[in-house]
Amino acid sequence: xxxxxxxxxxxxxxxYLFMVGPERPRRPRMSKAYRHEQILKLIxxxxxxxxxxxxxxxxxxxxxxxxxxxxxxxxxLGLVKSAAGYxxxxxxxxxxxxxxxxxxxxxxxILREFVRDLRPAQNLVVIKTEPGAAPTVAAxxxxxxxxxxxxxxxxxxxxxxxxxxAAAGRRLLRHLRDILAA
Numbered sequence: 001x002x003x004x005x006x007x008x009x010x011x012x013x014x015x016y017l018f019m020v021g022p023e024r025p026r027r028p029r030m031s032k033a034y035r036h037e038q039i040l041k042l043i044x045x046x047x048x049x050x051x052x053x054x055x056x057x058x059x060x061x062x063x064x065x066x067x068x069x070x071x072x073x074x075x076x077l078g079l080v081k082s083a084a085g086y087x088x089x090x091x092x093x094x095x096x097x098x099x100x101x102x103x104x105x106x107x108x109x110i111l112r113e114f115v116r117d118l119r120p121a122q123n124l125v126v127i128k129t130e131p132g133a134a135p136t137v138a139a140x141x142x143x144x145x146x147x148x149x150x151x152x153x154x155x156x157x158x159x160x161x162x163x164x165x166a167a168a169g170r171r172l173l174r175h176l177r178d179i180l181a182a
Contacts, residue, residue: 030063032073035063035065035069035073036073036076036077038058038061038063039054039058039070039073039074039077039079040077042054042057042058042061043079043085043086043087046085047084047085047086048085048086049081049085049086050113050130051067051070051071051074051113051130052130054070054074054086055067055070058070067132067133071136074086080109081109081112081113106140107140107141107143107144107179108179108180108182110136110137110140111137111140111176111179111180112180113130113133114129114130114133114136114137115127115128115129115137115176115180116128116129116130118173118176118177118180120169120170120173121169122166122169123162123163123164123165123166123168123169124160124161124162124163124169125160125161125163125169125172125173125176126158126159126160126161127158127159127160127161127176128157128158129157129158129159130157131156131157132156132157133157134154134155134156134157134158134159135154137154137159138152138153138154138159139154141159141161146172146175148163148164148168148169148171148172148175149161149162149163149172150162150163150164
C-alpha cells in the first residue's frame with residue numbers, strides 16, 4: 001500500500017484495524033543559545049513584567065517554551081525582575097549585588113514572580129499563585145526550613161503553609177509580606 005501525505009487510510013490485518021494518516025507537525029528544536037538570544041532581545045526591546053508576558057511574546061515569535069524551561073533560562077541569563085520589568089542583574093562585584101545574593105534572593109524572586117495573594121487563617125497561610133506555579137513556590141519555601149512551618153501542601157495555584165499555632169502563623173505571614181515588599 002502506498003501512502004500519500006495528507007490522506008487518511010484505513011486497513012485491517014489479522015482483524016486489527018490500522019489507521020495511517022498525516023504525521024503531526026513537529027516543532028523545530030532550538031538551541032539553548034538561540035532561546036537565550038531571543039529572550040535577551042525581547043527584554044531589551046520592551047518592558048516585560050512577568051514570565052507569562054515573556055512566554056506570550058516568545059510564542060508570537062514562534063518559540064514554544066515551557067514555564068520550567070523559561071524559568072531556568074531566566075536564571076541562567078542572570079535576569080532579575082524589577083519595577084521596570086526583567087533586567088540583567090548587576091555584576092557580581094557590585095556591593096548591592098553582594099548584599100542581595102544567595103537563597104533569600106532566590107526565594108524573594110520566586111515569591112514576587114508567582115504569588116498573587118496571601119490569606120491568613122489561624123495557624124494556616126494560604127498562598128494564591130499563578131496557575132501551575134504553586135509547586136515551585138512550595139519547593140522554594142520548603143528549602144528555607146523555617147521553624148514556623150510545620151508542613152506545606154501545593155496544588156496547581158494554591159500553597160497551604162501550616163504552622164504549629166496562630167502566633168507562628170502570624171509571624172510567618174509577616175515574614176512573607178516583608179519578602180514580597182522588598
